[in-house]
Amino acid sequence: MDFSELTRISSVFTHSRILQVGVKLGVFDLIKKDGSSSLEISKALSTNPRATELLLNALVALRILRKKRDRFHNTNSSLKYLVKTSPEYFGGMITFEEALWNTWANLEKSIRSGKPARQTDMYQKTEVETERFIMAMHSLVNARGDARILSDMLDFSRAKTMIDIGSGPGTYAIKFLKRFPHLKITILDLPGTLKITKKVLKKEGVYGKIELLECNYNSGEIPKGFDIAFLSNIIHSENEEANQKLFRKVYRSLNPGGEIIIKDHILDPTLTSPAVGALFSIHMLLTTKGRDYSFRELKGWLIGAGFKKVRWIRLKPPLTSSLVIGRK
Ligand SMILES: C[S@@+](CC[C@H](N)C(=O)[O-])C[C@H]1O[C@@H](n2cnc3c(N)ncnc32)[C@H](O)[C@@H]1O
Numbered sequence: 001m002d003f004s005e006l007t008r009i010s011s012v013f014t015h016s017r018i019l020q021v022g023v024k025l026g027v028f029d030l031i032k033k034d035g036s037s038s039l040e041i042s043k044a045l046s047t048n049p050r051a052t053e054l055l056l057n058a059l060v061a062l063r064i065l066r067k068k069r070d071r072f073h074n075t076n077s078s079l080k081y082l083v084k085t086s087p088e089y090f091g092g093m094i095t096f097e098e099a100l101w102n103t104w105a106n107l108e109k110s111i112r113s114g115k116p117a118r119q120t121d122m123y124q125k126t127e128v129e130t131e132r133f134i135m136a137m138h139s140l141v142n143a144r145g146d147a148r149i150l151s152d153m154l155d156f157s158r159a160k161t162m163i164d165i166g167s168g169p170g171t172y173a174i175k176f177l178k179r180f181p182h183l184k185i186t187i188l189d190l191p192g193t194l195k196i197t198k199k200v201l202k203k204e205g206v207y208g209k210i211e212l213l214e215c216n217y218n219s220g221e222i223p224k225g226f227d228i229a230f231l232s233n234i235i236h237s238e239n240e241e242a243n244q245k246l247f248r249k250v251y252r253s254l255n256p257g258g259e260i261i262i263k264d265h266i267l268d269p270t271l272t273s274p275a276v277g278a279l280f281s282i283h284m285l286l287t288t289k290g291r292d293y294s295f296r297e298l299k300g301w302l303i304g305a306g307f308k309k310v311r312w313i314r315l316k317p318p319l320t321s322s323l324v325i326g327r328k
Contacts, residue, residue, distance in 0.1 A: 018058045020098035023091045027056070028065075028074060028082040035071030081143055092139030096132050103286050110286055117286045122237065124192040134196040137233070138169035144318050146232075146263075147175035154261070156180045159227035163188055163253065165217055165246075166234040169200045173210055176230075186211040188222065217246055222253040229254055232263040233321075236280065237288040240297070247305035254328045260302070266312060266322040267294040276320045295324060302326040 022028065030036060030044050042052035056072050059065040064082070066073045074083065081090040106117035119125070123133035141147050156162065156176060160183070164173045167187040177185055187197060191214045201207040215222070218238075222229075229250045235243045250260050265277030271294060272278045281291040295312045302310045307326030314322045 015062055016097070017101070018055065018062065019064065020094055020101070022055065022059055022064070023082060023094045024098055026084075027059070028078050028091075029084050031065070031072060031074050035068060035073040037070055038072065041072070088143045090139050090143040092132075092135040093137075093143075096136030099129075099132060100287070107282070107286065116288065120237075120288050122190065122193075122288075124190055127192065127195065130192045131196050134168050134193055134200075138171050138200060141169075141171040146319055146321075147172045149315070149319060150263070151175040151179040156183055156228065160184060161226045161255075162186070162228040162230060163213075163222065163226045164230045164232075165222070165250070166231060167197065168193060168233075170197045170204075170210065171200075172230060172232055174201070174204050174206055177206060177210060184211075186213050186223075186226070188213045188215050188217065190214070190216060217249065218242055222249045224253050225255060226253055227255055227258045229258070229260045230263070231260065234264075235262060235290070235298075236264055236284050236292050237290045239289045240293075240301075242289070243293070244301045244304065247301050247307070251305045251307060251328055256328055258328045260307060260326050260328075262298065262324040263321050264324075265292045265320060266298065266324060267292050269294050269296050274320065295322075298324050 025045050025047065027041060027045070030041055038053035038056050039049055041047075041056065042049040045052065056065060057067070060067045060072070064075065064078055066075055080086055080088050082094075083089065084091060103117045109115075110117050123129045150172065154176075157180065159180075162173075162176065162183055163186045164170070164176075165188050167173050167189055170187055173185045173187055177183060187194075187210055189197060189212075194212050194214055197212060198207065201210060213223070217234075231246075231250070235246070238246065247260070254260065265274065265280055267273065267277045271281075271292075277292040284290045284292065299310045299312075302324070303326075307328060310324065310326040312322060312324055
């Protein structure tokens with residue numbers, strides 16, 4: 001690695017923080033079509049004028065905003081991803097990461113102790129926390145297009161029933177239903193999360209068309225009778241033992257010939273590549289009992305649970321995850 005790359009890595013947290021504060025303050029929503037001065041923005045936000053101008057200049061330096069004379073303008077990207085009313089609004093994820101800033105400050109403690117830096121409660125303590133977490137997933141998947149890409153790529157025309165385990169906002173279930181309207185989909189999740197799921201389903205006009213099932217997949221049993229079990233971004237929050245137990249439950253819940261579809265960062269045997277997965281394992285160390293796993297690990301657990309024809313399907317950028325599929 002050369003020195004400039006090292007200095008970039010060393011200071012990139014400043015970029016994240018500047019972006020997070022811009023989103024948290026709602027800077028991008030305030031900028032008018034013909035641009036806004038820093039004074040107009042600081043007045044609307046009741047922030048310090050000098051400090052606000054420095055923040056806006058830094059956002060221009062990061063090429064998130066543009067500056068013409070003394071007026072600041074949104075770029076195509078900030079309009080698409082950082083303005084709340086955009087369908088591809090990515091601010092939900094940025095706001096969630098901003099709320100984890102102090103958790104990341106405890107990384108050294110977690111490396112020393114091996115323990116998470118916060119409660120591993122999947123953000124179920126308050127509705128505000130749950131909503132921030134769940135809408136982060138929704139905003140990431142909508143901005144990047146994961147659910148749309150998968151609903152075009154996977155063929156569920158022959159499946160009749162699907163369970164989306166840990167569906168969160170239901171982003172995938174909604175897209176799958178729109179693409180395959182004959183599918184009988186059940187969303188399984190924790191009660192706190194399902195309150196938020198309901199709001200999303202209502203907004204998307206599919207409330208009542210998808211069954212909602214309150215269940216803790218660790219302590220409860222998954223009902224039987226499904227052709228597809230979909231698990232997106234679930235196994236990285238659980239440890240090795242819990243995942244093996246979960247795979248056995250999923251196997252029991254599937255019809256003969258049914259498939260488990262796991263979507264996650266899947267690592268190579270060195271556990272260092274793709275980089276996004278190795279880095280995400282640190283996020284999981286801080287906030288859960290899990291980490292990212294390799295295909296070799298998943299294959300062993302799936303075969304141990306009874307699955308056959310286990311395969312790994314790599315997804316193309318901008319997606320950063322892969323699919324692992326096994327058949328009962
Ligand atoms: C990281 S989110 C993934 C959401 C969605 N599948 C996606 O990929 O965007 C994890 C989801 O699993 C749910 N979850 C976590 N632990 C659970 C448990 N023990 N039982 C049921 N659901 C759980 C959370 O409430 C959350 O909705």
